[in-house]
Amino acid sequence: MIHKPTYLPLYDVAVIGGGPAGMIAAGRAAECGARVILVEKNKTLGVKLLLTGGGRCNFTNAELDTRSFLLKLKKDGKFLFSPFSRFGVKETIDFFHMHDMPTKIEDELRAFPKSDDAISVLNVLIRYMNNGNVTIMKKTYVSEIISRDEKIISIKTSDGKEIHARNFIFATGGKSHPETGSTGDGFLWLENLGHEIIPPSAALVPIVIKDSWIKNLQGISLQNVKLTVLQNGAKQNSQKGKLLFTHFGISGPLVLNMSREVGECLKNGPTELSLDVFPTIDGGALDKKIHELLTKAGNKKVKNIFEGLIPNALALTIFQLSKINADTNANTITREERLRFVKMLKNMPIQVSKLLSADKAIVTSGGVILPEIDFKTMRSRKIQNCFLVGDLLNIDRPSGGYSLQICWTTGYIAGESAGKVNS
Ligand SMILES: Cc1cc2nc3c(=O)[nH]c(=O)nc-3n(C[C@H](O)[C@H](O)[C@H](O)COP(=O)(O)OP(=O)(O)OC[C@H]3O[C@@H](n4cnc5c(N)ncnc54)[C@H](O)[C@@H]3O)c2cc1C
CATH class of the missing domain: 3.50.50.60 (FAD/NAD(P)-binding domain)
Incomplete structure (x- = not known):
């Protein structure tokens, strides 16, 4: 008309x-x-x-x-x-x-x-x-x-x-x-x-993640964490801030602000992220803290003792990734298991699939x-x-x-x- x-x-x-x-x-x-x-x-x-x-x-x-x-x-x-x-x-x-x-x-x-x-x-x-x-x-x-x-x-x-x-x-x-x-x-x-x-x-766009464990963390937000972008093992960029897990991947200010860089890396090939949940403490100090928590917890199951430190679902995912049975008693965790857990808290690998459209x-x-x-x-x-x-x-x-x-x-x-x- x-x-x-x-x-x-x-x-x-x-x-x-x-x-x-x-x-x-x-x-x-x-x-x-x-x-x-x-x-x-x-x-x-x-x-x-x-x-x-x-x-x-x-x-x-x-x-x-x-x-x-x-x-x-x-x-x-x-x-x-x-x-x-x-x-x-x-x-x-x-x-x-x-x-x-x-x-x-x-x-x-x-x-x-x-x-x-x-x-x-x-x-x-x-x-x-x-x-x-x-x-x-x-x-x-x-x-x-x-x-x-x-x-x-x-x-x-x-x-x-x-x-x-x-x-x-x-x-x-x-x-x-x-x-x-x-x-x-x-x-x-x-x-x-x-x-x-x-x-x-x-x-500024959220990032879709390949790892299937991501869906267990939906809704969890972490206040002051560090995210590092890696390509072929080489560090490209690293920033600190707030991160949010979603049903498809990660979002929040830290992720949005790094998304442009991640997008650039994806053009060149597979891209990985590494999450440091405790960027203000070095590995040694964090290990000491975890050791103290385990000792204090005695025969409690490890899955129940980290609530004050990190959200429970995240602890369970980290146990899974570091191959620790979450039903183990705190006082039977071996030194190797503890070090694997600490390493994962400082350096949790995340496989990028793509940026959201x-x-x-x-x-x-x-x-x-x-x-x-x-x-x-x-x-x-x-x-x-x-x-x-x-x-x-x-x-x-x-x-x-x-x-x-x-x-x-x-x-x-x-x-x-x-x-x-x-x-
Ligand atoms: C989910 C989300 C969360 C955000 N959160 C924040 C935040 O917390 N802080 C922040 O600083 N920024 C935030 N932003 C960014 C912010 O919303 C934008 O920067 C801002 O809205 C841009 O304003 P604008 O007036 O330029 O355009 P818009 O807000 O996009 O408005 C443009 C308007 O023009 C109208 N229009 C378009 N074409 C025509 C047409 N042909 N005829 C008539 N009308 C037309 C549209 O209908 C629209 O209403 C967010 C954005 C999104 C999507």
Whole structure:
């Protein structure tokens, strides 16, 4: 069916995408006095935002020193000094406080709403947009971008509306979890408009494991462990952090942050991981501790004595891997058995099968290459009246609140630049 376009009034700013980056951009543009419209294809706003941080929303990383924060973005960090100097981590936390959302900081400076509920973050953004009278069109799919002479004239929606604006903010996200609406539409439009796009691939993604014992550990999380990536026995990389066992393999911040490297190794052949459950103690000290525990336990069965030290299911798996009968009495464990157990705690081998597919990634790498954006304003250097924000940008970032902080910073600055009268 061919729709006859309905012409809506001219807006100062039209934002495509009602995720975190689009919502803060719309709110800020309106706060600057602009008439703003936001178009979202889902029937609700912030669908992916509500999934973040396991539903608790790790909305930033409370590293207040901009230089240290941006160092985590490796070579991409240098592009972001300008927007972060105007709306960085401190300003973001202040923003949420000013909008009545108390916050708290957990391990590794991960910041969450005090409510432990991502809906608190979404509610702040919706209130922010409502305060500025942003027109919000939900269930509206942008199907076409009309441009002329390196300028966007209007956007067309699948229900036949045509939206004209002076400036356009693209906030359509990346390609991970497409069921949330992030299907990569922005990448196609921007490529057609002359931007160079690095093809999206999984960047922060869980790892599928070959070992069958993995399913016995589902749901167990280990706080401060060390994971080493090995190829042909040679160490490639090693990091410490939190690891989570799942029904298919391993996830959690430590694993997500190492997944890119594991992906690279897999391209070259079989890849193995080694897990150190006690990275802060050397093998000798750990052996002493285990020896003391065994001695104290007397004739108790070994399967019942490690609960205070490691989760029971993990102890059982380690007994199995080190060929110790878990029903043996503690006082009959031989020195060799004990040393095998300690060795396994310090160096538990894990066989990598593959990375989970890109659509299950927390973020995809790829997107618009950074030199094509003016980071003082977030304006495209290819299209005069187009501003680019959030997961659309090719920014390398670890897990821990960094992705959302990039959304707040780029969205706020784009909203301010696009929303200025006469911009
Ligand atoms: C499971 C999971 C957990 C995560 N946890 C965290 C975390 O704790 N901390 C953190 O910092 N980051 C986290 N992230 C990453 C974070 O969610 C993203 O970085 C963030 O959502 C990107 O925001 P965005 O606004 O750029 O895009 P998105 O949130 O992807 O929003 C884009 C919006 O655009 C809409 N859209 C797309 N195409 C069209 C179209 N053609 N017409 C109309 N609308 C369209 C989509 O429907 C969508 O609503 C997590 C991601 C996942 C998947």
